[in-house]
Amino acid sequence: MSLPFPIAGSKSELEEGGVFTPRFDADGLIGCIVTDARDGAVLMFAHMNEEALRLTIETGIAHYWSRSRRRLWRKGDTSGQRQSVKEVRTDCDQDVLLLKVEPGGDGGACHTGRRSCFYRRLAGGPQSVTLVFDEK
């Protein structure tokens, strides 16, 4: 196989095949769950376009597509939180990726300065949902 990526086949090929046919959405993006390869903690969620995915595979360093800035983004270039990619997985219908990374710099991933973007949990009942800061 050579890049760019082949077109997805049948449902059976998608789910039980050995060919990587990532399914980009109508905006040309695929979602990426990013976990810390050391302990499995979920660090962040981001998107890749085809070029970001190709560069990630070629270099072993995570590249994303910034939807807010509308540009390719090699994470860590300004923050130092460069992500060395240890493993890439895809899900049954190949429209989401799971990256296991070793973050550089301070070991974090969130632009707010926290390790993980998921630093708040929902608390309270259905009529009084609040967000509680809880970096565990």
Place this chain on the structure above:
Amino acid sequence: MSLPFPIAGSKSELEEGGVFTPRFDADGLIGCIVTDARDGAVLMFAHMNEEALRLTIETGIAHYWSRSRRRLWRKGDTSGQRQSVKEVRTDCDQDVLLLKVEPGGDGGACHTGRRSCFYRRLAGGPQSVTLVFDEK
């Protein structure tokens, strides 16, 4: 706060506030990373619309929106893999959720019969990417 959910405020309120203002996309959906509450394994990725999120919060059982079937979906109704939600988190800009669940039935989450949807990893170099089945 009462449901439906309030509208997102400023960037600062989104990131550093205690008010849950989930940001649904143009299709009215928000992405959900689902992990096993027992060991943190990433099981699946799905979407919720506002009703699915409301029902999940109200009942403690994960509800999703099936994009392929275009209908609300209480996971486990046919498979037995009902998900008891132990914790819900959101990310810095509140456009993704992280659910920690205890799956019922056989303990799995993937419709292919596997525990996790992420049962294949990328292998090979940039010029020869393949998918390897690896349920670890």
